[in-house]
Amino acid sequence: MAQDQLRAFLQEKKQKANPANIDWGAKxxxxxxxVNDLYRTIEEDYLKDAKHDVELTRQDTTVREFFIGVYQVPELFLRVGDEEVIFSPQGANIVGALGRIDVTGLGGLATIVWQGGNHWSVVVSRTPSLELVELTADTLTDVLKQVMRP
Amino acid sequence: MSRRLRLSTLSNEEESLSELWEWRELQPALINAERARLFAALERGESLAEPRYFAKTKEELDSNFAFQSTETDLLSMLGMFACVEASLRVDFVKRITYRRKDDVSRKFRAADKARAKQIRLEEDVLDVWQAQPIAGIYRAVSDFKGALKLRHWLAQGRYWNAKLGRASGYNALDVFEICNRLLCSVAAYAG
Structure with a gap:
């Protein structure tokens, strides 16, 4: 009897588990x-004139997300002199956007979000109101200034 | 300022301890409902308009909701201390205005005459109550005074490592009981 109830409960949970029929694997x-496309844009477009001044490397990191599970995604390490900035993907299942990368350096942290296609934005502020600017070579410069030592 | 005039400055807007406790009990329910709404939207892959949640992961949202619960408890405790202080100070003003003959009223008038507007809660009000022959009031005032370290820490922005009045610290229910015991003891005074 108890096993029947447990099975019924788990079956019900399974049926309700994916109400929106989202293909989390595809997401x-x-x-x-x-993420890989963004890194390529940064390397081949935004930083094309600064290739001799920066060293770029990628290394896979493990991300664990609710609904999506565990997967590998590359972090981007941007080294300038003795300073390093890390582009670290935080996940695709976030509020209000399709994914988020945190950019950290010795001077602080910045957040960029993926909004579909090649459209990435920098989060300038969340409160009191949301302010985003499109990620471009210019705004990437602002991000690096923000997260690197003065 | 005359005593009558001082009576006219009272706002009658002070909260009761029971109203404050009801507010405090409602908040976790609201927080849990918001958490459930948010996570259901995340599960459905829906976008949400509130900028405060923008770009946050589920783990960050969980941590944020835990912060909301803790903050609600701390603010409710500060509110309860404020509620007691308001109640005691309103009683003080009424006693000096109506010129009652009981011991507490006479001592309050003496303090008012000596200090004018600089009435101190602990020395001029609580100490007077603590000295009254009312069952349980000595302990009630003593517990409240002990908890005032928590009140000061909360009211002044929690910027130092608080050494509270007792080793186990306080939760919201502890503070409610301390405040309620004091107000009930004062209300039992027949003067």
Whole structure:
């Protein structure tokens, strides 16, 4: 009797487990591709004139997300002189956007979000009102100034 | 300022301890409802308009909701201390205005004459109550005075490592009981 109840409970939970029929695997794969595309844009476009001044490397990190599970996604390490800035993907299942990368350096932290396609934005402020600016070569410079030592 | 005039400055807007406790009990329910709404939206892949949640992960939201619960408890405790202080000070003003003959009223008038507007809660009000022959009031005032370290820490922005009046610290229910015992003891005074 108790086992019947347990089975019925778990079956009900399973049926309700994915009410929106979201393909979390596809969401994860799109996110990993978007991250790789962004890194390529940074390397080949935004930093193309500064190639001799910066060293860029990638290394996979493990991310664990609710609904999506565990997966590998690359972090980007940008080294200038003795300073390093890390672009660290935080996940695809976030509020209000399709993914988030935290950019950290010795001077602080900045957040960039993926809003689909090649559209990435820098979060300037969350409160009292949300302010985003599109990620471009210019705004990337602002991000680096913000997170690196003065 | 005359005593009558001082009576006219009372706002009658002070909260009761029971109203404050009801507010405090409602907050976790609201926080849990908001948490459930948010996580259901996340699960459905919906976008949310509130900028305070923007770009946060589920773990960050959980941590944020835990902060909200803790903050509610701390603010409710500060509110309860304020509620007691308001009640005692309103009683003080009424006693000096109506010129009652009981011991507490006479001592309050003496303090008012000596200090004018600089009436101190602990020395001029609580000490007078503590000295009255009312069952349980000595302990009630003593417990309240002990908890005032928590009140000061909360009211002044919690910027130092608080050494509270007792080793186990206080939760919201402890503070409610301390405040309620004091107000009930004062209310039992027949003067």
């Amino acid at each position: 994860r794969d799109a996110w990993i591709k978007a």
